[in-house]
Amino acid sequence: MTPYDFDGIETRWQQRWTDDRAFEVTEDPQRPKFYCLEMLPYPSGNIHVGHVRNYCITDVVARYKRMRGFNVLHPIGWDALGMPAENAAIQRGTHPEKWTRENIAGMKRQLQRMGFSYPWSREIATCDPEYYRWNQWFFLRMLEKGIAYRRKAAVNWCPSCQTVLANEQAEGGECWRCHSKVEERELDQWFLRITDYQDQLLDDMAQLSAWPERVLVQQRNWIGRSTGAEVDFAVEGGEPITVFTTRIDTIYGATFLVLAPEHPRLEGLMAQGAAGEAVARLRAQDRRARQAGQVEKEGVFTGRYAINPFTGERIPIWAGNFVLMGYGTGAIMAVPGHDQRDFEFARKYGLPVRTVILPEGAAATADTLAAAYEGPGSTVDSGRFSGLASDDATVAMTAHAQEKRFGRVAVTYRLKDWLISRQRYWGTPIPVVYCEKDGAVGVPDDQLPVVLPKDAPFTGEGGNPLEKVPEFVAARCPRCGGPARRETDTMDTFVDSSWYFYRYLSPRKDDGPFDGAAMRYWFPIDLYVGGTEHAILHLVYSRFWTKVMRDLGLVPFDEPVTRLFPQGMVHKDGEVMSKSKGNTVAPDDVIRAYGADTLRLYILSVAPPEMAMEWTDANIEGERRLINRLWRLVDRHAETLVGEGGAAASHLPPAGLELRRKVHQTIRRVTEDIDERIHLNTAVAAFHELVNEVYRLEAEVQSGAGRPALREALETLVLLMNPFTPHICEEMWARLGHAEGLVSHPWPAADEAAAREEAVQLAVQVNGKVRGHVMVAPDATEDEVRRAALEEPRVREHLAGRPIAKFVLVPGRLVSVVVR
Ligand SMILES: [Zn+2]
Ligand SMILES: [Zn+2]
Numbered sequence: 001m002t003p004y005d006f007d008g009i010e011t012r013w014q015q016r017w018t019d020d021r022a023f024e025v026t027e028d029p030q031r032p033k034f035y036c037l038e039m040l041p042y043p044s045g046n047i048h049v050g051h052v053r054n055y056c057i058t059d060v061v062a063r064y065k066r067m068r069g070f071n072v073l074h075p076i077g078w079d080a081l082g083m084p085a086e087n088a089a090i091q092r093g094t095h096p097e098k099w100t101r102e103n104i105a106g107m108k109r110q111l112q113r114m115g116f117s118y119p120w121s122r123e124i125a126t127c128d129p130e131y132y133r134w135n136q137w138f139f140l141r142m143l144e145k146g147i148a149y150r151r152k153a154a155v156n157w158c159p160s161c162q163t164v165l166a167n168e169q170a171e172g173g174e175c176w177r178c179h180s181k182v183e184e185r186e187l188d189q190w191f192l193r194i195t196d197y198q199d200q201l202l203d204d205m206a207q208l209s210a211w212p213e214r215v216l217v218q219q220r221n222w223i224g225r226s227t228g229a230e231v232d233f234a235v236e237g238g239e240p241i242t243v244f245t246t247r248i249d250t251i252y253g254a255t256f257l258v259l260a261p262e263h264p265r266l267e268g269l270m271a272q273g274a275a276g277e278a279v280a281r282l283r284a285q286d287r288r289a290r291q292a293g294q295v296e297k298e299g300v301f302t303g304r305y306a307i308n309p310f311t312g313e314r315i316p317i318w319a320g321n322f323v324l325m326g327y328g329t330g331a332i333m334a335v336p337g338h339d340q341r342d343f344e345f346a347r348k349y350g351l352p353v354r355t356v357i358l359p360e361g362a363a364a365t366a367d368t369l370a371a372a373y374e375g376p377g378s379t380v381d382s383g384r385f386s387g388l389a390s391d392d393a394t395v396a397m398t399a400h401a402q403e404k405r406f407g408r409v410a411v412t413y414r415l416k417d418w419l420i421s422r423q424r425y426w427g428t429p430i431p432v433v434y435c436e437k438d439g440a441v442g443v444p445d446d447q448l449p450v451v452l453p454k455d456a457p458f459t460g461e462g463g464n465p466l467e468k469v470p471e472f473v474a475a476r477c478p479r480c481g482g483p484a485r486r487e488t489d490t491m492d493t494f495v496d497s498s499w500y501f502y503r504y505l506s507p508r509k510d511d512g513p514f515d516g517a518a519m520r521y522w523f524p525i526d527l528y529v530g531g532t533e534h535a536i537l538h539l540v541y542s543r544f545w546t547k548v549m550r551d552l553g554l555v556p557f558d559e560p561v562t563r564l565f566p567q568g569m570v571h572k573d574g575e576v577m578s579k580s581k582g583n584t585v586a587p588d589d590v591i592r593a594y595g596a597d598t599l600r601l602y603i604l605s606v607a608p609p610e611m612a613m614e615w616t617d618a619n620i621e622g623e624r625r626l627i628n629r630l631w632r633l634v635d636r637h638a639e640t641l642v643g644e645g646g647a648a649a650s651h652l653p654p655a656g657l658e659l660r661r662k663v664h665q666t667i668r669r670v671t672e673d674i675d676e677r678i679h680l681n682t683a684v685a686a687f688h689e690l691v692n693e694v695y696r697l698e699a700e701v702q703s704g705a706g707r708p709a710l711r712e713a714l715e716t717l718v719l720l721m722n723p724f725t726p727h728i729c730e731e732m733w734a735r736l737g738h739a740e741g742l743v744s745h746p747w748p749a750a751d752e753a754a755a756r757e758e759a760v761q762l763a764v765q766v767n768g769k770v771r772g773h774v775m776v777a778p779d780a781t782e783d784e785v786r787r788a789a790l791e792e793p794r795v796r797e798h799l800a801g802r803p804i805a806k807f808v809l810v811p812g813r814l815v816s817v818v819v820r
Helices: 006-020 049-067 083-092 094-115 128-145 167-173 196-206 212-221 248-253 275-284 287-291 340-349 391-405 516-522 538-552 587-594 596-605 616-642 654-677 680-701 702-722 726-735 782-792 795-798
Strands: 032-040 071-073 146-158 164-165 183-192 228-234 238-246 258-259 299-308 314-320 331-334 406-414 432-435 439-442 475-477 483-486 526-529 564-569 569-570 760-766 769-776 804-808 814-819
Touching: 006 094, 006 726, 032 049, 032 516, 032 726, 049 071, 049 094, 049 287, 049 526, 049 564, 049 569, 049 596, 049 654, 083 094, 094 587, 094 596, 128 146, 128 391, 128 439, 128 538, 146 167, 164 167, 196 212, 196 439, 196 538, 212 538, 228 248, 228 391, 238 248, 238 258, 238 299, 238 331, 248 391, 258 299, 258 340, 275 314, 299 587, 314 340, 331 340, 391 406, 564 616, 587 596, 596 616, 596 680, 596 726, 616 680, 616 702, 616 726, 654 680, 654 702, 680 702, 702 726, 760 782, 769 782, 769 795, 782 795, 782 804, 782 814, 795 814
Parallel strands: 032 071, 032 526, 258 314, 526 564, 760 814
Antiparallel strands: 146 164, 146 183, 228 238, 228 299, 228 406, 258 331, 299 314, 432 439, 432 483, 475 483, 760 769, 804 814
16 A cells, blocks of 8 residues: 655645646636635744644635635735844844844745645735835825824833833833833824724724624724713813713712823812822823723822712812823713722722612612612602603703703714834834924835835844934935935834735735736635734724725725634643743644644644634544545555546445435535535534545445445545645545646535435424334425324324324424324
8 A cells, every 4th residue: 555655745746836836816807706815924933823723724715716616816925024023133133134034934934835825926025115115105195195193192111221112012011121110201103093984994894794793893892982971060260171971861970070190181270289299190100001990099189179060069170090081081070879980989089979870679879889880770869850761861961961051962982093103123114204494294205115224233222223324314305305304213013914915916016006907806805814813903904094095096995804704712731822831832843743734634623713722632643544544545446446437326336325425415515614604624524424434335335336436435525625635635636547636626516416315214203202203205295204104103002093183394303293
């Protein structure tokens, strides 16, 4: 027997696909298209099993769609800019580009060794100036439209390294390099006005019916649109303060106001001295921890009072660290009876807690309240609004506030404009120069790309390395020709990944970001597979980017992705794989021991692709065994089957018919599993069943009239498994006598007649209890079933000759007979 030499087989077929340019595609209006996309990897150094799982899913779908006659675009590239390369440069004294290019080369070799069906001619790396040039071009278009703008914003600052730190470099408030305490600094930075698109981002979700609801929920929460009311509270001896609330129905319980420590009114409200210092202390607390509610609630009384416009009551004004400036108005009316944060704050500082909403049938009082009641109910102690349901009270009180001109309906969002400035080297230079006379001026298109200088110093100290390259910083003002200073901030790498999937259409195009005709042919993306961790950020930014492109007249649609499919994580020993836990698996090791086909089959066999999977070495053996068993069958019979005619179904012996039935049932099942649901694990289970069936019937079909059934079974297995284990399937296909490869071979069609069971078993119930079983033809009429059921000996016994009151047939499952 021929041993299964996976290494030889796999490298041979990979070379053949490369030589044949098997996965290169061009636009072909005669054929239906399928754009199958995966999230492009960051070149960190190694492909990990999470990538492998992602790319195996898309590769099965891509190869399957090709066999179904689709023109399939399944490209890959590298999300190659970003902080890790710069950190590596600082720590190892290398250059970020060198580190990145070496990692790309290594990871590309790993992807090729997996046999993924990529058109490598379309490979892109976002660190190529020919790629990031178009980031700059888009930025300039947004600058013209007022979507890109500049304002002051806080950054993390390490006072000893004298440099800006990314959030990841400032975890726990400490510098990653020198462990100094991180400070906050205000710098001029560039933003993209994504908030102009917040309603569209929400409303266009109606077009995303093939996106998982959980992703849309996360996006909705991130955008955080809430409708409520703004209410002005008069201030004694000052201008009124406006608060935003979604619970105006609780306003009779508002017993104090709280302002964010950054609120611009605070300074004017407060006496100088101790209170001012206390507020400054609150302001210095870690903003992210405050946002996440991870800091102990603290506050300072300003010494001033406001008037509750509904009750006329005098209530104190506080500053509190749990109120944030950028949400609503930066000021809240505190209703401790009905908001837990306000409740905790009120208990700590001895402020009054009042119940103004009672849940159905409850009678809690504020004195004994252990927690705020945040649900709806009906109003009590609310003046002329008492006794209303929460919803009605909201409407009535908002109308009242509007009428009296101290309030109005308001909508607020959690989403902030997108801060894209990074004070780092390894990113896209922001194409702007600063002129003393003209201010910030965009670099003209014909001077793009603004290329990163090669020789910047990477020390981790003293700020952005780009600032230390005088020939980069020195520029001419495009408007007046005078001396100017070049912007040294680079772009957030989420810019790169917001539109990369358009660049695959025409990756070398140098007079535009992508080709319009190719875009109209390939878009929208039919399937996009990636990790759930990208539900927000990347997947919101890329939707935003497409809408901006639409408004620039570049694309004719609102949404770039028709179907999103987030794949589950890979766990080992019950935990997410990670270097720090020491439970990672290196795909290279698995390929060396088992081959790429076994790894591909295994990683798809364990769980539905959208669920987490548990990696167990023992279970790889099961998939290796399946491949080996099929290989042995083909090895035993290929020679004698080659040259046989096609399946002559009419002359098959019973074992041949039985095998043929299983073959066509398997075609039907695997097709359904891949096509709509992408339940690839159940498809793998079907391969196991069919291989078992071939072994069970092998002796009866390997000679004589059964042989066409054996041939059909083996060839069908090879075709169905080809998207999963393409190398060995190509090899077996060739050994079965076929000269043409499998890349575009038609997918087998299920013959419904052949797949039909000869007889189905039905349970027969008498007065609700199963009393016997009958075998009937699958297309038997109700009369035929009735006759068979009533004649079944045990059923007859239980009927005991009584008249039938009711007869119900549930086709394929059971018969129910009721007698009196
Ligand atoms: Zn430092
Ligand atoms: Zn100028």
